[in-house]
Amino acid sequence: MRYRKFGNTGEKISALGFGCMRLPEVEREGVWSVDQDKTDEMLGEAFALGVNYFDSAYYYCHDNSEAAVGRAVKPFREKVLLSTKCPMGDELKQRGDYRRFLETSLRRLDTDYVDFYHFWAINRRVFDEKIMGMGLLEEALRAKEEGLIRHISFSFHDEVQHIRHIIDTAGVMETMLVQYNLLDRSHEEMIAYAAEKGLGVVAMGPVGGGRLAAPAGLYEKLTGKHSAASYELALRFVLGNPNISCALSGMETLEMVRTNARVAGNEEPMDEQEWAQIAQAMDEIKKFGELYCTGCGYCQPCPQNIKIPHLFQLYTYYNVYGLTEYARKAFAEYRADPAQHGNLSDACVSCGRCEKKCPQRLPILQELQKVEAVLGA
Ligand code: SF4
Ligand code: SF4
The missing domain is CATH 3.20.20.100 (NADP-dependent oxidoreductase domain)
Known part of the structure; x- marks a missing residue:
């Protein structure tokens, strides 16, 4: 040890x-x-x-x-x-x-x-x-x-x-x-x-x-x-x-x-070199994903308690790393208990705060709906 x-x-x-x-x-x-x-x-x-x-x-x-x-x-x-x-x-x-x-x-x-x-x-x-x-x-x-x-x-x-x-x-x-x-x-x-x-x-x-x-x-x-x-x-x-x-x-x-x-x-x-190489390669792979959320969290808190970074992260697992089963299971757990985890996009009141704060300029609302449809399928 x-x-x-x-x-x-x-x-x-x-x-x-x-x-x-x-x-x-x-x-x-x-x-x-x-x-x-x-x-x-x-x-x-x-x-x-x-x-x-x-x-x-x-x-x-x-x-x-x-x-x-x-x-x-x-x-x-x-x-x-x-x-x-x-x-x-x-x-x-x-x-x-x-x-x-x-x-x-x-x-x-x-x-x-x-x-x-x-x-x-x-x-x-x-x-x-x-x-x-x-x-x-x-x-x-x-x-x-x-x-x-x-x-x-x-x-x-x-x-x-x-x-x-x-x-x-x-x-x-x-x-x-x-x-x-x-x-x-x-x-x-x-x-x-x-x-x-x-x-x-x-x-x-x-x-x-x-x-x-x-x-x-x-x-x-x-x-x-x-x-x-x-x-x-x-x-x-x-x-x-x-x-x-x-x-x-x-x-x-x-x-x-x-x-x-x-x-x-x-x-x-x-x-150090191997570690940096892997970290960089992971970032590169992630960038090729169509939805590039860095997980910075600036879009939070959402007044409707929608955990945007978490949902996008699950989509990255699914879409970029091919962890389909894991991502779907984690999404099902999230959806099953809104009080503990948070809400989905159907609770969104379109206040626009999240999109204004996102450094990646992501169309968050549109992406949320897509992500939920894929993970919940
Ligand atoms: S637009 Fe919707 S998801 Fe974004 S902060 Fe407002 S309520 Fe939350
Ligand atoms: S602000 Fe944008 S990039 Fe940062 S966590 Fe939210 S959606 Fe992802």
């Missing part, structure tokens, strides 16, 4: 992190539980192979992930870094809820402290209204002083440009967890900014949540060299970015643990 500097935290983190959101589960009469034996085996194997970062969250695996992780890492707790996340949705109504969630997580993890405690999946509004407005940042600093958490972290789901606001306004964020993979590089600039500001950066979805790898044959097409399986390219690409400390993978099987550990421990990581 290779280890990297984790921003200014003083920690050395393994290049591969274990995302504990897809642990093996069993369901009996509508009640879910985690298969503890398999979890012990997988996390134990990961530790033996050098993985030292284990990331859970309050709601993972039907609320059972933290307890299962706590049990599995018990024999080597002091040798690893444990990460978990505080829910930031409607369930967090007042300042004291932060401490309540933290104490529950500590109890479930069966530990006196958590190494990295995240404000979970925040956006600009949650940051302004809750973290700053409600005084949660002060709560986090107090918990740190008391030794309950060692580092203050956040994970992020919003328009990319808000990352700068969060890092600069809070001033005490130590690590950041963001989506980053070969096909979704929209956070690249802000990842570099975070690294420059001394934050450690963990990439989630390095191989697209375990489902999405680069299309077969892509590596050869891009580099002219015979390769490596597509997931291997995807993981090596993420780790080739010097601003990423750790690629977090939601591993589900022992085989996945071993394969990912081998790739992450590869003595010949993607070098």
